[in-house]
Amino acid sequence: MKKILSKIVLMFFVVTCFFTNSYAQNITISGTVVDQTNTPIPGAGVAVKGKNIGASTDSDGKFNFSTTEKLPLTLVVTYIGYTSQExxxxxxxxxxxxxxxxxxVLGQEVVVSASRTPERILESPVSIERMNISAIREAAAPSFYDAIQNIKGVEMSTQSLTFKSYNTRGFNANGNTRFNQLIDGMDNQAPGLNFSVGNIVGITELDVENVELLPGASSALYGAGGINGTLLMTSKDPFKYSGASFQYKTGLNHVNDNNVSAQPFNQVDARLAKSWNNKFxxxxxxxxxxxxxxxGTNYSNFDRSTNTPKSGTRASDPGYDGVNVYGDEVNSSILGVSKSVLNAFATSPTGAPAYAAFGNFISNGLTYNQIVSAINGNAAYAALRPALPYLGVQYSLAKNTTSNQIVSxxxxxxxxxxxxxxxxxxxSAGLYYNITDKIQLIGQANWGTGTTVYTGSxxxxxRNFNIGLYKLELKSDDFSIKAYTTQERSGDSYVSSILGSYLNEMTSGSATTWFPTYSIAYSTAKSQGATEEMAHAAARAQADANRALPGSASFNDKANKIKNTYISDSDFAKGIYGAKFRDKSNLYHVEGLYNLSKVFNNAVDFQVGASYRNFDLNSGGTLFADRNSEIDINEHAFFGQMGKAFGPLKLTVAGRFDKSxxxxxxxxxRVTGVLKVAKNSNIRASFQTGFRNPTTQNQYIDLxxxxxxxxxxxxxxxxxxNYNLNTNKGFTEASYRSYMASVIASPTGTGNAALLQAYTFDSRGIRPESVVAYELGFKTLIGSRFLLDVYGYANEYKDFISSVNVYQLRGTSFVKFGVPVNVTDKVKSYGGALGVDYLINNYSITGNVSINKIGDLPNNYINDFNTPTVRYNLGFSNREVVKNIxxxxxxxWQDKFTWNSSFAGGEVPAFGTIDAQVNFKVPSINSMIKVGGSNILNKYYYTSYGNPEAGAMYYVSLAFNP
Known part of the structure; x- marks a missing residue:
């Protein structure tokens, strides 16, 4: 891969030299941009039409730049909220x-992502949504990234304050592998996870120029992934947006939170940009x-066999397994444990005599208390006294008073x-060099680090993880060549459930100490006449006697050791436990695109392109099966697109070939068509296909x-x-549960093996998932103040990637495996959306509603549509209700729905939230003060089952030259 990158760098050098030539004498263009009251407009864009030359106005509305273009030339001046002027x-x-x-003016924004060529949003052949600079600056949400969820058809999964995943058109997920996210053309997925990590790394609020969203499949344009949507974020060019910007935001969250008092949050943003002579x-x-x-405080009791909540608490259910409680996933049947304890006692050299003696007492009809009294009161039975703890187990089993209750x-x-x-x-940093007026060379680096919480399995x-994106790109109106790499480092990250479980193991081994202690204490209490509830309470108290309590020195010492030990270094025999994972995975990507339209005198739009990428996985055996070997995944692709207008109808055909x-x-x-039926009114129709390769984890995870x-x-x-699941086949989840029930019910502890049903994996292994998507839409602008957009879609998925749990018998115990597999039958979904924008004077009224449904479910398919049937958004704004305010x-609002994932499943209640802000502009210092909040009514809600509830965030921000 290094050789490839070296060749790319050399190619850039050669191309740069090729396009660099002597330049004519520079001329200087300068002036001022003002509004109708002669008030200077800072931040307005001034550019030479059709060229990559220009500048933005300073705080006094002034601009100045140089160019080698010959007169006459046309200047274009633009600013959000004002009519462009040439x-x-x-x-x-x-x-x-x-x-x-x-x-x-509505509907006139130019978008690029829908066809990879500039076009008015009204004329886009597929559904597309856009946030411009003004919408970003005036968003009511705490950040522009949070505001994306107000776009038509968009839903968001909030796993933590900074880790959020977007989705469109169903099958939402915490780490969404069906939704692509690109920053300045770079795929910002974490290579070891195969999905974007929200906006933790990449683009900052002051540097974002626009956001474009493509709902639905887009593989023909952007490659594997994104079969449900693609989000493209573009940063600002220093030639168009120069100067210094600063923003400070402070506020509160956790207001009226039962767990903690209101907490502050603070954010600082800054941006510096400068250009020289329109060259650098x-x-x-x-x-x-x-x-x-x-x-995360969902303490609902959870049934992992059905992946659904169940009744009960820790006090009422000995087998309690809380959703956001970790370590209680380890469980066993008290009956099964008691039988094992008694068997070990009865067959040991020291226990066998006591077992026989106890049996005689029991067969003679003595009660437990009578037996204890007899042994303690007669010196002849002194040798039996050390074995008395086992009497309760033997007595309870003999009297059939031992419950078959699962205990965790x-x-x-x-x-x-x-x-x-x-x-x-x-x-983020960028260096830009205009080789000619139309050819630009860019070197860009984005780097981010942080601490957050992510929900997967x-x-x-x-903690302290970081991701870097580094790009070199050469582009013009006709072509682009770029190479970039994504470098992922997991830092001090760890798995919370393993930490909870290993804290227990370090204190008291489950198999060797905790469960036997529980069994003995439970049986003793039962033998003495205690109720079931009292017996379990006494048993837990005794088994937890040495438990490390949160906040104690013992807890902190053990937790720190586990957090700082890699999972792969765990050695239970030596008392070494680790929950830390190591991920140093990298993605390398090279891509080229050429627009050949000029070859055909622009009679047709014709583009071709190619790409190559490599996943270099490095987890040291903590995440992937790479403890003793390296894992590299190579992919390459070829792309072509041609479009032509036939009067009012424009047809476009595209195709892409990918090989992994x-x-x-x-x-x-991909085939799309746009029919102009009236001025500013278009019908669009599309047939699109998409696919995604199984993720790196779908292919190689071992965790x-x-x-x-x-x-x-x-x-x-x-x-x-590798785990012999083809020869020593695992058994299905349902049959394993039936078998375990028979084990518990059996007096001898021998289950009915005939109940077990083997699971046979497809010999081909996991395969890519694909979708065929149909869409019909209509967009119209009535006058210049009313915009209507409506569409309907239908998707059909093939080889849909799901997962199964199988239980493999190894010796006398079962090992549970979670394995990704393809659903044999097709999965279908459908829906639509409607959006309106209306301007009246300075007021803007917006509204949209979306509907998403899944079709009939295939057999043995676990429904993870994870999407509310109905969602809607309403907006009301005025950029200047009075001067400068x-x-x-x-x-x-969204409807209730059922969430299903490998972490947890359950119902997500319907909820509605209000975001609001009031802004005060201070033109004299080109600043804006904003006071606002998200979820301002502070009604706590969660977007997916098992994730934390989010309350209000109230903030005040001061932005200079935003």
Missing amino acids: KVITDNTTGLVFRLESST GVKFAFSFLQAKDWY RTGYNEIDLVDYDTKSLKM DRYSL KNFEGRFTP AVGGGSQRLIGGLSSSIA GYNVAYR
Whole structure:
């Protein structure tokens, strides 16, 4: 891979030299941009039409730049909220004055992502949503990234304050592998996770220029992944946006939280950008956030066999397994444990005589208390006294008073295990060189580090992790060549459930000490006449006698040792326990795109491209099966697109061929059409296909989760063979549960083996998942103040990636494996959305509603549609209700729905939230003060089952030159 990157760098050098030539004498263009009241407009863009030349106005509305273009030339002046203005410059190039009129015209924004070529959003061939600079600056939410959830058809899964995942059109997930996210053309997925980590790393609020969202499949344009949606974020060019910007935001969250008093949060953002002679440009952006994260406090009792909540608490259910409680996943039948304890006692050299003696007493009809009294009162039985603890077990089993109740270890609440001191530091820098007026060379680096919490198959405390994205790109109107790499480092991250489980094991081994102690204490209490409830309470108290209590020195010492020991270094025989995982995975990507439209005199739009990427996985055996070997996954692709207008109808055909190392090549076609039925009114229709390769974890994961009670392995045939699951087949979840019930019911502890049903894995192993998507939409602009957009879609998924649990018998015990597999039948979904935007005077009224449904479920498919049927958003704003004062109010509501994931499943109640802000502009210092909040009514809610509840966030921000 290093050789490839070296060649790319050399190519950039050659191309740069090729395009560099002698330049004509520079001319200087300068002037001022003002509004109708002659008030300077800072931040307005001034550019030479059709060229990559220009500048932005300073705090006094002034601009100045140089160019080698010959006169005459056309200048274009733009600013959000004002009508763009063009002026032909023939001789005088200094002292120019542009007076812009305030105006907001709907539907005229230019988007690129829908077809990878510029076009008006009204004429897009597929559904697309956009947030411009003004919408970002005036968002009611605490950040622009939070505000994306107000876009039509978008839903968000909040795993923590800074870790949030977006989705469209169903099958939402905490770590969403069906939704792509690109920053300046770079896929910002974490290579070891295969999904984007929200906006923890990458783009800062002051540096974002626009956000474009493509709901639905987009593989034909952007490759594997994104079969449910693609989010593209673009940062600001220093030639267009120069100067210094600063923002400070402070506020409160955890208001009226039962777990903690109100907590402060603070965020600082800064951006510096400068350009020289329209040749060189540089920028630097910085953001730091510090806050107390949302707490995971779902203590509902959970049934892992059905992945649903059940009744009971720790006090009422000895087998309690709390959703956000870890370590209590380890459980056993008290009847089974008692039989094992008694068998070990009866067969040991020292216990056998006592077992026989106790049996005689019991067969003679003596009660437990009578037997104890007889042994303690007669010197002849002195040798039996040390064995008295086992009498209760033998007596209870003989009298059939031992329950078949499942008993779990006493777990630790997430709040005691996870680091909630959230921090996020993001930095980005860019160097820009305009080789010619149309060709630009860019070097860019984005780096971020932080502490947060992520929900996957477990709750992961991500501490001091960092991700870097580094790019070199050469681009023009006709072509682009870029190479970038994503470098992921897990820092001090650990698995919370393993930490909870191993804290228990370090104190008292489950098999050797805790469960036997519990069994003896329970049986003794039962033999003495205690109720079932009293017996379990007494048994737990005795088994937990030496438990490390949260906050104690013992707890902290043990927890720190486990947190700082890698999972792969665990050695139970030596008392070494580790929950830390090591991930140093990298992604390398090279891509080229060429627009050949000029070859056809622009009679057709014609693009071709190719890409190559490599996943370099390095976890040291803590996440992947790479303890003794390296894992590399290579992928390459070829892309082509052609579009042509036939009067009012424009048709576009695209296709992409992708080949991954572990899977067969795959072709994804795309056909779209836009029909102009009236001025600013268009009907669009599309046939799109998409696919996603099984994630790196779907292929190679090898990780213990659920407190070590389950092992997740990859679905490749080699991964399955590595655990002999083809020869020593595992048994299905349902049949294993039936068998275990028969074991408990059997007086001898021997279950009915005929109940076990073997699971046969597909010999091909896991395969890519694909979708065929159909969409029909209509968008119209009535006048210049009413915009309507409506669409319907239908998706059909093939080889949908799901998972199964199987139980493999090894010796006398079972080992549980979670394995990703493909659903044999097709999975279908459908839905639609409607959105309206209406302007009246300075007021803006917006509203949208979306509907998403899943079709009939295939057999043996676990429904993880994870999407509310109905969602809607309402917005009401005025950028200047009175001079220099504006506001924005956004209401969001979604229906209740059922959530299902490998971590937990259950119902997510319906909820509605209000975000609002009032802003005060201070033109004299080009600043804005904003007072606002998200969820301002402070009604706590959660977006997915098992994730924390989020309350209000109230804030005040001061932004200079935003």
